[in-house]
Amino acid sequence: MHPFFKHILAAAALGASLLAPLAASAQSADASLYQHLGEKPGIERLMNDFVTRLAADARTGPFFAKANLPHLKEQLTDQVCQVSGGPCEYGGADMKTAHADMDIRKGDFNALVEVLEQAMDAQGIAFADQRQLLARLAPMHRDVITVR
Template sequence: MNKHHLVALGLSAMVCLAAPAAMAQGALTSATAATTAAAPPGLYLALGEKPGITRLMDDFVNRLVKDPRIGGHFKDVKPQALKESLTDQICQLSGGPCKYEGADMKSAHADMDIQKGHFNALVEVLQSAMDAQGIPFAQQNRLLALLAPMHRDVITVR
């Protein structure tokens, strides 16, 4: 499996994180994301704990809103609220002490017309942010593997 294939798997999970209306209200995945898979040992530490995850999500959201392929999905989103929600979600998923309390992915994305291409773009943006933050490839894949199962609830246009 090559790097881009693994990134595409993670994309489905990450687009879920990008629901405009839901994110503007701080809603993401709660039960779905938190219970999908156990955090790989050491992932939270490898991501730099909460400060590292916060930096990553700041970079990620800044890139998302500017991306010409998917930035329009975020025009009504409050970037700071999205950053905070994503930070809590990734912190919890990676085994950290945070508690994500947002909406489930299916509800958050139900009326968003999300296509597979949107997922691919989102994963590319996330990968760029992880690269920029110096997160090793193996750790990127560990995070993406946790996020990937969410795609079933996020893609609404098949």
């Protein structure tokens, strides 16, 4: 796992409630991350790569064995588009509801993050932009991890 994300997870676990307002502020401030990710076409490519890797990874694959992968790609594209400051609106379930019955542990979440980092590397996304996206997504861990 990338050292930066380990730091983000540690901060979140120790009460990074400060990250959520900062991320929300960063989202509304500008759309530069959205542009750096290649706007919607770039985010679609990233999510296609990411979901393909998730399904193939031995650690995360079982969580996605029965998933509608094309629908998941669309939902993740809209979510990342919105989180990165783009014009999309994520209309899916909130993270707590979507993951309630999945028995996700911290290690499972960390594996997903590693797969996302692999996909971002493969798509040539700059490290600074990777850090920014991970920082904006990190607060979701509180609702995704269901087994404490």
